[in-house]
Each structure stands twice: as C-alpha cells, then as structure tokens.
Amino acid sequence: MKQATNNEILKIEKLKKYFHIGKDKKGPIYVRAVDGVALNIKYGETLGLVGESGSGKSTIAYTVVGMYRPTSGQIMFKGKNIGVEASRRSLFSKKEIQIVFQDPGSSLNPRQTIEQILALPFRIHTQMPKRQFRKKMVELLEKVELSPDYLYKSPPSIGGGEKQMVAIARAIASNPSLIVLDEPTSALDVSVQAKIINKLIDLQKEMNLSYLFITHDLSLMRNVANRIAIMYLGKICEVADSVTFFEKPLHPYTQMLISSVPVITEEEKKLKPKKVISIGEIPSPVNIPPGCSFHLRCPYKMSICSKVDPEMIEFSPGHIVRCHLFAKLENKK
Amino acid sequence: MKTKENILLDIKDLHVWYRVYSGYLKVLNGVHLMVREGERVGLVGEAGCGKTTTMKSILQILPPGDFHIPQGQIFYKGQDVLKMSFKELQSLRSREIAMIFQDPTAALNSVFIIGTQIGDVIKYSSAFAENEHKETIKEQSVKALKEVYLPDPERMLINYPFQLSGGMKQRVCIAMAISSPRNLLIADEPGTSLDVTIQDQIHRLLNEIVEKRKTSIILITHSLGVAKEMTDRIYVMYAGTIVETATPEVLFKNPVHPYTKGLLASVPKISGGGIARGIPGKLPSYLHPPSGCRFQLRCEQESPICSEKSPPLFEIEKDHLVACYLTQR
Numbered sequence: 001m002k003q004a005t006n007n008e009i010l011k012i013e014k015l016k017k018y019f020h021i022g023k024d025k026k027g028p029i030y031v032r033a034v035d036g037v038a039l040n041i042k043y044g045e046t047l048g049l050v051g052e053s054g055s056g057k058s059t060i061a062y063t064v065v066g067m068y069r070p071t072s073g074q075i076m077f078k079g080k081n082i083g084v085e086a087s088r089r090s091l092f093s094k095k096e097i098q099i100v101f102q103d104p105g106s107s108l109n110p111r112q113t114i115e116q117i118l119a120l121p122f123r124i125h126t127q128m129p130k131r132q133f134r135k136k137m138v139e140l141l142e143k144v145e146l147s148p149d150y151l152y153k154s155p156p157s158i159g160g161g162e163k164q165m166v167a168i169a170r171a172i173a174s175n176p177s178l179i180v181l182d183e184p185t186s187a188l189d190v191s192v193q194a195k196i197i198n199k200l201i202d203l204q205k206e207m208n209l210s211y212l213f214i215t216h217d218l219s220l221m222r223n224v225a226n227r228i229a230i231m232y233l234g235k236i237c238e239v240a241d242s243v244t245f246f247e248k249p250l251h252p253y254t255q256m257l258i259s260s261v262p263v264i265t266e267e268e269k270k271l272k273p274k275k276v277i278s279i280g281e282i283p284s285p286v287n288i289p290p291g292c293s294f295h296l297r298c299p300y301k302m303s304i305c306s307k308v309d310p311e312m313i314e315f316s317p318g319h320i321v322r323c324h325l326f327a328k329l330e331n332k333k
Numbered sequence: 334m335k336t337k338e339n340i341l342l343d344i345k346d347l348h349v350w351y352r353v354y355s356g357y358l359k360v361l362n363g364v365h366l367m368v369r370e371g372e373r374v375g376l377v378g379e380a381g382c383g384k385t386t387t388m389k390s391i392l393q394i395l396p397p398g399d400f401h402i403p404q405g406q407i408f409y410k411g412q413d414v415l416k417m418s419f420k421e422l423q424s425l426r427s428r429e430i431a432m433i434f435q436d437p438t439a440a441l442n443s444v445f446i447i448g449t450q451i452g453d454v455i456k457y458s459s460a461f462a463e464n465e466h467k468e469t470i471k472e473q474s475v476k477a478l479k480e481v482y483l484p485d486p487e488r489m490l491i492n493y494p495f496q497l498s499g500g501m502k503q504r505v506c507i508a509m510a511i512s513s514p515r516n517l518l519i520a521d522e523p524g525t526s527l528d529v530t531i532q533d534q535i536h537r538l539l540n541e542i543v544e545k546r547k548t549s550i551i552l553i554t555h556s557l558g559v560a561k562e563m564t565d566r567i568y569v570m571y572a573g574t575i576v577e578t579a580t581p582e583v584l585f586k587n588p589v590h591p592y593t594k595g596l597l598a599s600v601p602k603i604s605g606g607g608i609a610r611g612i613p614g615k616l617p618s619y620l621h622p623p624s625g626c627r628f629q630l631r632c633e634q635e636s637p638i639c640s641e642k643s644p645p646l647f648e649i650e651k652d653h654l655v656a657c658y659l660t661q662r
Contacts, residue, residue, distance in 0.1 A: 052528040159615050189379040189555065194599040194611030216529060219558075219601045223608050246603055258603065260533035262558025264585055267604045277537075278530035281500050 008076075009178055009210045010041040010064070015073035015083075017059050021286070031285050033059040035234035036073075038312070041178070046204065046211040048225030048242070050218060050257070052282050056234040057214045061180045064212065065099045077178070095125045098171040102183040104163035108155040114141075114166055115151040121173035140169045144199060161192035165199070172203060180212045185220070197224060218261050219268075222246055227318075230254050233285055233293040236312075240319040246271055250321045252298045292324065300325055340408075341517060341549050342368040342391065347405030349383075349390055351619075357401065358619040360386050362573040362627065364405070365646055365654075368517065368549050375560035375581075376553045377596075378570035381616055384553045385435075387570075388519050392430060393422055409517075427458045431510035435522040437502035441494040448474060448490030451509050458513035477512040478505070481538060500531035504538070511542055518543070518550045524559065536563055557600055561585060566652060569593050572616055572627040575646065579653040589655045591632050626657070634659060 015037045018030040033056040041047045051057045062068050064075060066086030075083040082093050101107035108117055118137045122128055128136070138148045144165040155163055164184060171179050181200070185193040201224065203209060213225055221228050222242055229239045230253065238251040249255045255276040263269055280297040283289055289296055295305035302324060310324045349361040360383050368374050378384050389395050391407055393414060407414040409425065417425065434440040441450060451474040471490070478486035481504040494502055503523060510518055520539060524532030540563060543550050554560050560567050561581045569577045569590070577590040588594045598609035614631035617623055623630060625640040632639070638658050646654040647661060 052530065161615070190557075190599040191379065191596060191612040192615075194601075194608045197601075197608050198610060217601070218529070219603045222603045222605050223601045243605070246605075256530055260530045261603055262533075262536075262556055262562050263603060264558050264561050264597070264600060265602060265604065268602050271603055278533050281498055281531060282528070 007042050008040045009043050009078060010039075010212070011074075011076040012037060012039040012060070012064070013074045013076070014038060015060070015063065015075065016071045017056075017063055017068055018071045029286060032234050032288055033285055034063065034070075035288070037231075037234070037236055039229060039236065039239075041210050041212060043177075044204070044208050044210055045227065046213050046225045048221040048228040049212060049214045049231060050216060050221055050228060051231035052216060054233075054282050054285060055231045056285070057231050058182055059234075060231075061099065061182045061212065061214050065097055065180055066094070091125070095174045096176050097178045097180065098174060098176040099180040099182060100164070100167050100171050100184045103187050104160060104167045105155070105187075107167055108163055108170075110154060110156050113152055113154050117155075117166065118151075118170055118173060121170060125174040136173075140173055143172070143203070144169045159192075160188055161195060164188065164196055168196070168199065168203070172207065172209075175207070176209070178210045178212065180214070182214045183216070186215065186217065193220070200224075218257055219263070230257070233282065233288055235293060236320075236322065237294070238319075238321045238323075244316075244319055248319075249273065250315060250319070250326060251294075251323050252276060252300050252325075253294050256297070292322075339370045340367060341370045341372075341410065342366070342551075343406075343408040344387070344391070345406045345408070347387065347390065347407065348403045349386055349395070349405075350401045350403060351396075352399050352401060353620070356620055359622055360573050360619050361390070361405075362622065363643065364570075364573070365575055366568055368551060370516075370549060371547050372549050372566065373543060373564045374549070374551050375564035375567040376551060376570060377555065377557060377560050377567055379555060379596075379616070382570045383573040384570055385521055386573075388432065388521055388551065388553060391519070392426055392432060393417075394426075428513070429515060430517045430519060431515045432519040433503075433506050433510050433521065433523050436526050437499060437506045438494070438526075440506050441502060443494050446491050446493055447497075447505055451477060451490070451505070451512055454509045455512050473512060474508075477508040480511065480542070481505075481508045483508070499527050500534065503527060503531075503535055507535070507538065507542070511546070514546070515548055518548055519553070520550060521553045522555070523552075525555070532559075539563070557585075557597065569596070572622070573619070574627055574643065574656060575654075576628065576657070577653075577655045578646075583650075583653050589649065589653075589660060590628075590657045591634055591659070592628050595631075 015034055017034040018032050020028055021031055022029045037060060049057050063070050066089055069085040070083050074081050077093055082089055086094060118140060119133050122133050122136060137151060141148060141150055146165055185196050215221060225242050227241050228245045230237045232253055238254050249258055255273045256278050259273050259276050260278050276299055291306040291308055292310050295301050304324050310322050310327055312320055312322050313326050315321050315326055344364055344366040347361055347364040350357040350359050364387055376384050402415060452470045455470050455473050474490060475486045478489055483489050483501060483504050524535045552563055566580055567584050568575050571592045577593045588597055595612040599611050601608050612631055617627055617630060625643050629635045629639040644656045644658050646656050648654050649660060
C-alpha cells in the first residue's frame, strides 16, 4: 500500500477536512467531516465509497473535485498534487475530473435548455468554433440514448432518469478520465437505476473512465465497484475488492451494514452475517468518541477500543481493515 | 373464499382522480386491496404509482377539494369509508387506523415539544377519554416511548423534534401511532429517509409491535427486499393499478406479470451477477392514460386485447392474482 505505484489515477493521503462551526471556552469547535483518509483509485477502476449519512463521503467527493479546500493532506491526481480549491487548479485537472450529483433536479439549471447546459463544457474546455457544438452535443445525447430533440427541452419538462442522463452527458462532455459519482441513482426508482448504472458501466469501458462511486446502497456496490471502501465518521474502516468484501467482511461495522441489507434471494441470505444486529446511531461528527469511533455500537468491544484509535492493517493483500480485533492477530503472527 | 369476519379492510375497484388545470389526473384506476385481521401486507411500487394516494383515501386525508372519486368502495370492518360522516371518520382516524409517514421530520411539528404531540394523540383517541388527566396522559406517553426503545423517555417528552436524530424521530412517530390500541397500522415507507442500519432497526421494531399487539399492518415500500422480509402478502402496484399479488415466496419464485418480472430483475443483489437492463420507457401520463392495460407501452408481450380493456385480476392459485391477459392464453 505504501509504495508508490504509477498505475493510480488518484491517490488521497491523510486527507482532513474540518469545518469551523463556532467557539467555546476551550477554543474553536470543528466538525471533523473527513479525518485522515487514505484512498487510491487505479486507472479504469470503480472505487465504491459507502457510508451512512454524516460519515463524510460527500465531503471527500467535493474535496476531490475542488469544491472545498482540504484542511490538510494531499490529493494526487496523475502524480500531481491538486489539494487546493478549484479556482487554483489548472484547467487541465478541471477538465479531467468531473462530477455527477445526487439530485439531477437541482444540479441542472431549470431555466436553461439542455443545449445551453451541454454547451458550457465545450465553451470552456475546447477551442472548437461554436457552430460545431451542435454536432458534438447530438453525439453526446446519442451516447446516453436520448434523441436530438432533447436539446430544445428544459430540465423540468423531462423525467428524473432522463435528467440524470443529461447530467452524465454534461460530465463526459469534456472527455474526463475520472468521474465522481455522488449517489447518482439514490433519487431514482430501481428500474431507472438499472438503466443508468448499465449506461455508466458501458461508458466506463468505452471511454476508459475511472469512477469514484459514492453510495449508501451496498447491494448496488456489489454489482458496480471493483473495490469498496467503508467510511464511518470521517475515517475509512475497511477496504477490499468487492467479492472479498461480501464473502469475508472483517470490520464489525461492515458486518452490521451487510446484515442490515434487505435481500430477496436465498443465495443472498447465505452471504449475510447473522450475528451482528444493528444498534445505536452514528454519533455527531462534532463529538467524535475517543479511541475507535465505532466502539459505542460495536458488539465485540474491548477495553482498548475506547482509548486507542486503531491503525490501518493489511489483513491480506488488498484487504485493509482498521480494527483492534485484527491488530491482535497481527501481533500474534 | 374467506368469511367476512376476518377481513379487516377491503378496497374494491377504487378510482381516484386529482383535478388540475388541464383536466383530471386519473391516478388510481381500479385498485383492489384486501387486508385480513392480523395480516402484514406489503404494497410495492415505483414513485408516482399511487401507493400513498391509496393509503390516504383509506383515511380520507386527500387534499380537500382537489380530488374526485368516480367509483369504488373502501370497506373497513364492513362499513364503507367513503359514505362515513365526519364524526365517524374522526373516530376511524383516532381509534382504528394509525398512519406512520415517510419523512418523520415533516410529520412532527417543529414548534411543539414531543410531549404535547404525543399527548394530543392520546387525548383524542377514545381509550383515555374519561380520565384525561395530565398525569395519565404523561404516563401513557412515557409507556409508548418506552415501547419503541427510546432512551430516557421522561426527558424525551420535553424535547423539540430538532433535538432528535432521524431514527429517533421516526421512533416517536411510531410511538404516536401505537400510543392507543389500533387495529390497523399504515406505514408509508417508514425507513426510506433513514440509513440502512437505522432502517433495519425501525423495521425490526415494527415487526415486534405487530407481533405483540396482533395488529394488521400495511407496509408501503419501494424496496422489494424490505417487502419480502416484513410481510405475509405483497401487492405490486403500477400506474394506479394492482398488477400482481401473492405471498412473498410465490412472488419471488414465480412472478407472472411482466412488470413484476422486470422489477425483480432490476434489483441489485449482494451476491453479484450484474444488473439487468431495467424496464424500457416510463410511467404513462395520468392526464391521458392509455386505454386498457396501463403497462402495455412498456410491455414486450403486448397483444391487441391489451389496449381494449384493462385486465381484471385473474386468480392463478389461492392468493396469487395477476392482472394480465397472458395468464389466459
């Protein structure tokens, strides 16, 4: 994990993002949204980032695209540090990293036509004369299976799934290499979700894209992501490839998440760890509990858990977990 | 068929239209739904298919003046809800049926403390009408809050909704619904706005309450997994019509209606295997719905008869009804 490999498109190291929210006698109060996160994405890979609301997964997404400036830490994109806000980034890195938001109803301007929405990336990122835009835009719409007459429609007059398709078309317009997908289907129905996800997978193959896929839906992750990272209160709990992740979940929180997923087939039922019953709720990121942040909800709690924050341990190649249960095993070896 | 006694709620051929500027939105188009005593019924469908409209018409809490019910009957314990007087309706709402809404933040009034809101529910339900002392009401509120496993219920009573998390608010809403004995609970997507671990907790709580109190429950959800784990019988709804109903075992093993099949295939599974292509097309316009079967435009097996007459529910086996002409071929 530590050694530098050059097949990584994005490498996040010790990323921290604190939000200042006020002051008391002891000093300023911060919301520790992201607290020392390390992640990497390889070329052409989909990394799934899963967590409950308030775990900081969207903050990571926004920091990667430059909507926030990180408090500390590095974001290495293709070997260059881009850990600053977007206004200080090079045009190239802005062209290369795009984002699709959760709610297409609010991420597309309702007063613009689709034509105006799709023209913006061309105006900024290409030197193309204006009259060639239209041809390019029709090509884009074809890519997401919309007919050319959508150019003259406006977002409120089309359905939710189609809006998300337009948002995807806008994201791929600048020919990026990394797309951050921030819960792209959680506002949509399953039959529409299936369509969008399949389109995203097709586009990934066609354009050799890398995805940072953020969601709270674990069963969706199983089918989309190559690797999955679980986040809890601003920290990564476990990273593994998606098959190992479901077959051999290590962290108690991961087990709790998987056992909470409602399933429909017998095959899936077998995968569910039975023991871990979910208790409690995610604490506020203002008062993160000392030690391991999960210890209040953990069924395997030990005395060390409330005192010492566990380290990241590589349990098996590519399978990283942050839990005292496995630190012990490591020491015994 | 079943005797009348153990059927609690029976909706027959319900049509509900909403009035808009350009005409009527014909939302419900002949809904048939039946709940037996002590039964857990799931109602599954995509957004905008009329699940909530059906539930609201049971309680008659549709937006006043904007709706029109051209035909249909809703029998609750043998009495037609649509013909009830205002007083009868009030007693139905306060004593017989309770509803748990999707978004607990919107369901609770943010300017009143929890104690007032639960207290009001208890005060207006008949069970404690004779001795509506403040102390009794408080006792009952605490009891209800304890039953939903809220920590420190006495202190909870003087909290405002904004001081609680989403999961706790939903627990308060459930406490309000069960604060007096009810025969039917309607849970409108109780876990949708919550995280998966909290959703699991809420569902386990509901299951426990239903089992302990032997009440019937209608669980509305768009997640087939939730419906499978929580219910005895599932209704699948599409564009204002019930397209299929069966027990979970039958429905997931042997779906018949093309829509049910497409919906089941679209659900991502934690055992992997990719995702099917989804269902092509979108919901028909309610303003000008197609005549006949409302699924015909998205159906791959449509035939001329589909556009002539909307298919009635054909019985394939006991408790397995399908509204599709395919079953008759």
